[in-house]
Amino acid sequence: MRPLTDQEMKVVLDKLANYMSDLKSLIAPLEDGDRYVFRLNHNRVYYVKLSLANLATCVSRDALLSLGTCLGKMTKSGKFRLHITALPILARGARHKIWVKENGAQPFLYGSNIVKAHVGRWSEDCPEHQGCVVYSMADIPLGFGVTARIPP
Amino acid sequence: MAPTRTIKNKHAAPKSGSKGGKKRSSTDGVSKSKSSKGKKPVISATEIKGRPNLPGLNKDKKKKQPVYTDKELGIPELNMITPVGVTKPRGKKKGKVFVDDRESMSTLLALVQAEKEGQIESKMMRARQLEEIREARRKEAEKKEAERRAELEQTKEAIRRKRKRGNKGKKDGQEEEDGESVKELAATGSKAVKAKKKRVSFAAD
Structure with missing residues (x-):
């Protein structure tokens, strides 16, 4: 376990800022x-909390499986992929939101795209190809994704 | 003989070495003869001259050699043991530089956020512009459609009016006596004829 380098930190924050x-x-x-x-x-x-990270230093790298909240993984080419475990953190300060209706929640959770018919409401100024967090109508975060739009 | 010569040559050798290979033999001979003639003053003189020269020369050589090997020798760069791109600066610290303190992290954070904000802003601006263009096109299309419809309505209306007028004319013609209708026909003249023609064409449609 180690802190992130300058480059890694930039990549991670860049992804989170989406x-x-x-x-x-x-x-x-x-x-x-x-x-x-x-x-x-x-x-x-x-x-992870700093105090917990300091405690975890007594566990060897190989033995340490996980600590705190896993945000994602660094790929071998140096990119960063978000994991679903990062959802609570993303949902806390989401930039753009989409609320899906009851009938759209299940298809989304099973991996389908969200269609227009399933959108209950959404942030009006959300541009195309922009990261957004998906909520159910009861404000429970379900996932995150990227907006797309088919021109009329 | 050999060891004594070498001892004597120790003093002479640097001289000869510094001057050149050819003079070695001659200097050796000279040093021998000098040493044989008057040992103390001559040796001391040679030593004084030789000793400061010797360490000086050696130092210069030692200093210059690494300088030459590093930069000034005309060895092609690709012919090195380590490839060109791999060589690392000497004075620098090895290993990774971590970002863990709050200050550097917050500066990095602000930098990334500002960059992202700019990107999103430009994206939104572009989206708005495209939306405006789309809106303008739509309005234009609507306007054209409305004009077309208005024209259609107008023609329909005109046809209806003419039809009504025609019907009225027909009714009048049927109801009224021939003498009165003749007057009207005379007054309208060719219009009545045209109306009749149109009625026929309209019925065909």
């Missing part, structure tokens, strides 16, 4: 003086 508007809240100090940090272990990036 979905989140307020990145600064990610590293804001907590009430108890602690803060969240990013850690890399086995190519996976974890979002």
Whole structure:
């Protein structure tokens, strides 16, 4: 387990910024003086409290399976892929949102695209090819994706 | 003989070495003769001259050699043991530079966020422009459609009016007596004829 390098951190934040508007809240100090940090272990990036990360240093790299919240993994070509485990963090500061109706939630959870008929409401100023977080009508985050639009 | 010569040559050799290969033999001979004639002053003189020269020369050689080998020798770059791109700067620290302190992280964060904001803003601007163009086209199309419809309505209306007029004329013609209708026909003249023609064509449609 190690902290991220400059380049890695930039790639990770760049990806997160596609979905989140307020990145600064990610590293804001907590009430108890602690803060969240990013850690890399086995190519996976974890979002974890500093105190926990310090405790985890006593576990060897090979033995350490996971800690904190897994945000995603770094590919071998140096890109970053978000995992679904990052959803609660993305949902907290989502830039664009889409609420799907009851009849559209199940198809989305099973891997289909969201069709226009299933959209309950959505952020009006959302452009094309922009990351957005998908919620159910009861404001429960279901997933995230990229917007697409078929011209009329 | 050999060891003594070498000892004597130790003093002489650097001289000869510094001057050149050809003079070695001659200097050796000279040094021998000098040493044999007056040992103390001559040796001291040669030593004084030779000693400061020797370390100086050696130092110069040692200093210059690495400089030459590194840069100034005309060895092609690809012929090195390490490839050109792989050589790393010497003074630099090895390993990765981590970003863990809050200050550097927040600066990086602000940088990334500003960049992303710019990108999204430009994307939205472009989307808006495209939307405007699309809107303008749609309006133009609607306007054309409305004009076409209005024209169609107008022609329909005109045809209806003419039809009504024609019907009225027909009714009048049927109801009224011939004498009165003749007057009207005379007044309208060719119009009545035209109306009759149109009625026929309209019925055909």
